[in-house]
Amino acid sequence: MAWCPACTRYLTPTSLRTDGTCPYCEQVVDYSRQRKVEQAKARGEELEEVVPVPWHFKLLMVATVVYLGWRAAQGVEWLAHHFG
Ligand SMILES: [Zn+2]
Structure with missing residues (x-):
């Protein structure tokens, strides 16, 4: 601040x-x-705006990827069970 x-x-x-x-x-x-x-x-450069990504946003992204991966694995398992 x-x-x-x-x-x-x-x-x-x-x-x-x-x-x-x-x-x-x-x-x-x-x-x-x-x-x-x-x-x-x-140096003749244009400084781009640096907006730091907060750590809890990164954590949320990781959690989302892990959750979706788990749901996808469940989906594959369900398909294998019903059509395998
Ligand atoms: Zn002012």
Whole structure:
């Protein structure tokens, strides 16, 4: 969470602009991100927006894949039992 002293409000990483500035007053709030953008610009690159995937989302994806795999195995077993 970044804090904007000019607007006296907290800003989530996704509500910040890609260059680390506040979307309301355009002040730099996230200096580390702004530095990265400036370094990329110095190299002549455009920094793509990095949105980190939360660990619980990855866990959910893994759980979904495992569950679907298990259901698929059950389905195959059912088919083998009825048509085998
Ligand atoms: Zn602001």
